[in-house]
Amino acid sequence: MAHSRKPAADGEAKKPGKGLLARVLQPIAIAAAALVFSVALLATSLLVVSDHSDGAAQGVSLPVAGPIIQQELPEFVADLDASGARSHYLQIAIVVELPQEAVSRLKEEQAQILSEVQSYLRDLNRRDLFGSAGIERVRVDVRAIVDRHIAPTRTRDVYFTKFLVD
Incomplete structure (x- = not known):
C-alpha cells in the first residue's frame, strides 16, 4: 500500500x-x-x-550676516618641506568670502594670517598637494586659520586664484 x-x-x-x-x-x-x-x-x-533647571524656553541665536563679499589676500610664495635633494615652493593667491562686517577684522589680522598660513604650508611637502584631495585639505586648513583670526565671524568659503607648485 x-x-x-x-x-x-x-x-x-x-x-x-x-x-x-x-x-x-x-x-x-x-x-x-x-x-x-x-x-x-x-x-x-x-x-x-x-x-x-529653571524650565524657561531656550533659543539659539545666530548672528545675521550682512552682504557677503570676496576679499583678496596678497599673493605669496611659500617654500615647501624639502624631502628630497631639490626644494619646492608653492605660489598661491587666496580669496576669502566673508560677511562685509568682518573685512576690517581680516585686514587688521592680515599679517598674522599670512604668517600662520606660510608656516602651515612650510610643513607640507609636494606630495601633500597632489590632486583635488590635497588642494581641498589646504582650503579647509586655510579657512580654519582665517576663522580663528576673525572670530566670532566665520568665512563662507576660501578660493585659490593661483595654486602653482614647483
Whole structure:
C-alpha cells in the first residue's frame, strides 16, 4: 500500500516547515521595528527636551550676516618641506568670502594670517598637494586659520586664484 498525501482543504498540498519559518521571523521583525521606533523616539526626545533647571524656553541665536563679499589676500610664495635633494615652493593667491562686517577684522589680522598660513604650508611637502584631495585639505586648513583670526565671524568659503607648485 502506497502512502499518499491528502490534499489540503483548499486543494493545495501543505508544504512542511513553511509555518515554522514564518513563526520565527515574524517576532524578530516586530522586535526590530520596535527597537528602531524606540531609538528614533529617544533621539527625538533628546533633541526636543533640554536639561534647564529653571524650565524657561531656550533659543539659539545666530548672528545675521550682512552682504557677503570676496576679499583678496596678497599673493605669496611659500617654500615647501624639502624631502628630497631639490626644494619646492608653492605660489598661491587666496580669496576669502566673508560677511562685509568682518573685512576690517581680516585686514587688521592680515599679517598674522599670512604668517600662520606660510608656516602651515612650510610643513607640507609636494606630495601633500597632489590632486583635488590635497588642494581641498589646504582650503579647509586655510579657512580654519582665517576663522580663528576673525572670530566670532566665520568665512563662507576660501578660493585659490593661483595654486602653482614647483
